[in-house]
Amino acid sequence: MQTPHASLSPGPLAGLKVLELGQLIAGPFAAKTLADFGAEVVKIEPPDGGDPLRRWRLLKDGTSVWWQVQSRNKRSVALDLKDPEAQALVRELALEADVLIENFRPGALEGFGLAPEALAEANPRLIVLRVSGYGQTGPYRDKPGFGVVAEAMGGLRHLSGEPGRVPVRVGVSIGDTLAALHGVIGVLMALHEREKSGRGQIIDVALYEAVFNCMESLLPEYSAFGAVRGPAGSALPGIAPTNAYVCRDGQVLVAGNGDSIFRRLMKTIGREDLAADPELADNTGRVARVAELDAAIGAWTATRTVDEVLAALDAAAVPGGRIYTAADIAHDPHYAAREMLLPVTLDDGSTLTVPGIVPKLSRTPGGHRRNAPTLGQDTDEVLAPLRAKRKIEG
CATH class of the missing domain: 3.30.1540.10 (formyl-coa transferase, domain 3)
Structure with a gap:
């Protein structure tokens, strides 16, 4: 585990307790962003294999190097949400949390006995970020939705590629990431409002809406002129050269x-x-x-x-x-000068370069405080106080 830099500030979100129930990209990216700036993020993972992202793309010693980016600064607790005892433990953790983040299909959280309304009744200050393909309401709410589908529905995929050819995808999961960033904005706004009201609220982020929100003049051009914007290769239509x-x-x-x-x-x-x-x-x-x-x-x-x-x-x-x-990025002096090429020491002593922290705050910057956890690494530490409390009360 990397030793935190001695001069690293606690971060502007120090003291904020976040409970992450998501997996793969959108929910975990939102939690990662909060963790980078000091939030205490406890990630709940299924004991059997954990978050599937652990095994996505290129693996080093059996674990994805992507994992070291997406889960840095987090703690891992292994719990099976289908187990009533695990559900009870999550409800207890939610009592002390400021934020809960999930990106299951609508209804799944309720199926685990963790309905946001019930959690909020027990902890009125709780803010719940819900990220899903189509949102918590509407005729499509129950459809499965990944970021690639959201990019298509949000209008982005139609614009990607060369005219007259099959649209191409952006080379990363941009729909998930845009939804995560919108979710972070929602969390920060809800935290600000909570300072006045003392109450949390539920934030509903749909993947397709996060993409659509970035589509600039796409809809008003159709509304005013009937114009359907199409793909233009590497050019930007209507702006030249x-x-x-x-x-x-x-x-x-x-x-x-x-x-x-x-x-x-x-x-x-x-x-x-x-x-x-x-x-x-x-x-x-x-x-x-x-x-x-x-x-x-x-x-x-x-x-x-x-x-x-x-x-x-x-x-x-x-x-x-x-x-x-990637090679250009890794050897670029500006990336290096801006501390965007962050070397971290893994548990085996090897060094891995990961993206630096964004955005950059002058007084309370974010930082890499902790490597991504192994599966269930923090289960005993996190759950021990709850179990001790139960023993006393019992």
Whole structure:
């Protein structure tokens, strides 16, 4: 187990008690975010195998390296929620908790005898975050829903990929992560309100709604104009020029869509004629001629390396960047300077680099206080006070 850094602050959420009943991505990501900033998170896992994420993707010594990110700073308690005794223990833990997080299908928590309304009756200050595919109400509430389905229903998948081809997915579980972040926002708002009312509340986050909430002008454009936005590859429809372009040894992204930025970009690529063209002075005119602009920029990048293109763009103060791989990230000096490449020491003494803490607070920053737990590592420690209390009362 990694020894916490001596100068690490307790974090702005120190003292906050969180009970996590979720698994895989959305619920646990929300709890991980709270834990990074000092919340005491107790994760309830089934004794038989634990959270399935422990075995997802690439494994090191039998455990996913993803686990070291998703469950850092948490404690693990192994309980079978189908067992009435385990349910009773969870109810006791909920009596002392500030927040309970779950991402089961609607009705599952109630089936375990852990209905939020009943928990709140016993602990009126309890805040319950419920993350599900379609939300706790509505005609789709009982349908199984994963993040990929939410990305499709939320409108994102239709926009992904090249025109006329089957849509592609974003390479990560973005629907789950967006829902988790919306859940964290809800928890923080509920905590703020509790300071005034003294009461908790239930937060209902649907995966598809979290995606839909990030879809910008998609719906109002359809409402006002009947326009159905479609896929556009690496471009951003209605904003120009901004796209990915091929270089001699790779690709770069170039965002020249500000009026003055556009003029600097055109001068950089040797197209002063386009820089001075009054039809291209604003975005409306540039969108009408986007194919011409993309061709001009592409012709310039095609004869240069990525480094040469980026050096010229930097000199002209034009936003641009390489398309990073994991290897690029791991060796990038800016990532390192911003402490986004966080080395942790695992139980076997090896070092693993994991993502750093986001966001960055100046006075009470978050931090890596504890490695991800082994299954049930903290069961005895967490449950001992409850069992002692029962023995006294008995």
